[in-house]
Amino acid sequence: MKNFKVLGTGCSKCKNTVRLIEEIAAEKGEQVTVEKIEEIEKMMSYGIMATPGVVLDDIVVHAGGVPARSKVEGWF
Numbered sequence: 001m002k003n004f005k006v007l008g009t010g011c012s013k014c015k016n017t018v019r020l021i022e023e024i025a026a027e028k029g030e031q032v033t034v035e036k037i038e039e040i041e042k043m044m045s046y047g048i049m050a051t052p053g054v055v056l057d058d059i060v061v062h063a064g065g066v067p068a069r070s071k072v073e074g075w076f
Helices: 012-027 040-044 069-074
Strands: 002-007 032-037 053-056 059-063
Touching: 002 012, 012 032, 012 069
Parallel strands: 002 032
Antiparallel strands: 002 053, 053 059
16 A cells, blocks of 8 residues: 655645545555645655645655646556
């Protein structure tokens, strides 16, 4: 099971990122956890400067804007 964290303040791009990850996971039959992190202090601990940020198994894999579908698919 893959563990994702989406870092952001709750904007539409953050929500779309969560939705995209969950959608692709379902299409591929993968089980995932997606945790939404909105606390500024926690987001800053990952060193990202732009949101949404995506952390996969404690490694930052994306920051700034909704990731491309192909990029998300590559995480699986």
